[in-house]
Amino acid sequence: MREYRTILVMLFTLSAMVLASGCGRQAVVESILENQLEKATGNSAEVDLEKGGMKLETADGVSLETGESVKLPDDFPQDVYVIDGKIVAVLKNVYGAGYNLSVQSDKSVEEAKLIYEEKLKADGWTMGFSAVAGEVVMFSGQKDKRAVSISLMPDKETRKTSVVITLSEQTEGGE
Numbered sequence: 001m002r003e004y005r006t007i008l009v010m011l012f013t014l015s016a017m018v019l020a021s022g023c024g025r026q027a028v029v030e031s032i033l034e035n036q037l038e039k040a041t042g043n044s045a046e047v048d049l050e051k052g053g054m055k056l057e058t059a060d061g062v063s064l065e066t067g068e069s070v071k072l073p074d075d076f077p078q079d080v081y082v083i084d085g086k087i088v089a090v091l092k093n094v095y096g097a098g099y100n101l102s103v104q105s106d107k108s109v110e111e112a113k114l115i116y117e118e119k120l121k122a123d124g125w126t127m128g129f130s131a132v133a134g135e136v137v138m139f140s141g142q143k144d145k146r147a148v149s150i151s152l153m154p155d156k157e158t159r160k161t162s163v164v165i166t167l168s169e170q171t172e173g174g175e
Contacts, residue, residue: 061093073099080148081119083112083163098168104160109152112161113137116150145170 038044043058053067066089072082073092076099085105092099105112117139121127125141125148132138140149151164 063092065090079123080167101165103163105163107161109137109161112152
């Protein structure tokens with residue numbers, strides 16, 4: 001758990017350094033960030049500010065990729081629908097299993113919710129909880145020993161919908 005907090009702190013550091021970096025200093029900033037991430041986590045890290053992203057892999061198989069050119073992992077399950085849009089972050093093997101994807105879509109929150117409910121049901125998922133908190137819509141589904149949760153929220157800056165897809169394996173106790 002401590003390692004994940006460290007990664008989050010480093011992400012905030014990355015954001016601050018990107019804002020502070022100027023032309024000609026990019027390679028130095030990338031090197032500093034990579035060294036800090038590697039020291040903090042004991043794993044390899046790659047920061048590429050030119051492409052606006054970062055890749056981090058830990059020895060225990062956790063990987064994080066953010067930026068402009070993030071792609072859906074080849075081994076992402078085909079029975080979990082990923083809405084049309086730009087994938088901005090992929091966290092893989094978080095807590096030992098699963099994925100966390102962040103996508104920006106041109107669909108409205110309402111459209112995205114209807115699409116997800118339809119696609120998940122068509123792919124054999126049993127719908128679980130559903131909740132609305134202000135403008136944020138959350139719902140879940142279960143299939144076999146897996147759980148998926150979808151969070152939808154409007155991004156007022158980009159005028160897009162932020163979609164967060166979390167997929168996890170359930171433990172023996174059903175958690």
